[in-house]
Amino acid sequence: MGQQYESYWQGHSVDMYGLKIPDELGQAGNNHPGSMAMAVGDKAVTWALSTNGESNAEYTIVAIYSDAAHEPYLGKHVYLFTLHNGQPEVLVTQQNQGNDNNWLYFSETQNQELRLGFAKIIQED
Numbered sequence: 272m273g274q275q276y277e278s279y280w281q282g283h284s285v286d287m288y289g290l291k292i293p294d295e296l297g298q299a300g301n302n303h304p305g306s307m308a309m310a311v312g313d314k315a316v317t318w319a320l321s322t323n324g325e326s327n328a329e330y331t332i333v334a335i336y337s338d339a340a341h342e343p344y345l346g347k348h349v350y351l352f353t354l355h356n357g358q359p360e361v362l363v364t365q366q367n368q369g370n371d372n373n374w375l376y377f378s379e380t381q382n383q384e385l386r387l388g389f390a391k392i393i394q395e396d
Contacts, residue, residue, distance in 0.1 A: 274341075275338060275340075275341040276336040276337060276338050276350075277336065277337060277338075277340055277341075278334065278335065279293065279336070279337060280293070280320070280335065281293055281294065281320055282294070285335070285337040285339050285340070286339060286340075287337065287339050287347060287349050287364070288347070288366075288368070290306075290307055290375065292335065292349055292375075293320060293332070293335060295307070296308075296309050296318070296375065297309070297373075298317050298318065299314075299315035299316050299329075300315070300317075307369070307373050307374055307375040308372075308374050308375070309330070309374070309375055309377065310372070310374035310375065310376045310377065311330070311362060311376075311377050311378065312376075312378065315372070315374055316328075316330055317329045317330070318330040318331070318332055319331055319332065320332050320333075321333055324354050324393075324396070329355065330351070330353045330354070330360075330362075331353060331354040331355075332351050332352070332353050333352050333353065333354065334351075334352035335349065335350070335351055335352070336350045336352070337349040337350065344367075345365075345367060347367075348363055348364070348365055349363065350362070350380065350385070351377060352389055354393070359386075359389050359390045359392075359393040360379055361379065361380045361382070361385050361386050361389050362377035362378065362379060362380065363377060363379075363380040363382075364376060364377045364378075
């Protein structure tokens with residue numbers, strides 16, 4: 272496939288069209304200036320970074336990968352490997368501009384290989 276992805280975490284954010292993820296990814300109902308709230312579908316959500324898969328947030332982010340450092344404008348992706356209601360979900364965004372809600376929209380990836388691979392990792396844990 273020839274794609275090149277890098278791992279990101281708090282304090283080492285990916286620059287996605289000027290928004291630093293995860294450092295400038297805001298929370299539903301608690302968005303600070305210069306950030307955008309994470310949304311899944313048409314709803315802003317709460318999230319938390321976790322190294323053990325546990326949190327009280329709607330989405331627990333256990334890994335972040337992006338090709339943004341290597342892809343041309345409009346070709347960038349950010350993937351969030353999450354647990355939602357205890358189930359693995361791989362979310363993706365390609366959003367390249369702001370909006371009236373000031374939300375960064377994610378949706379579940381359509382990449383079946385990625386979804387199944389992440390689910391297998393979680394099941395083995």
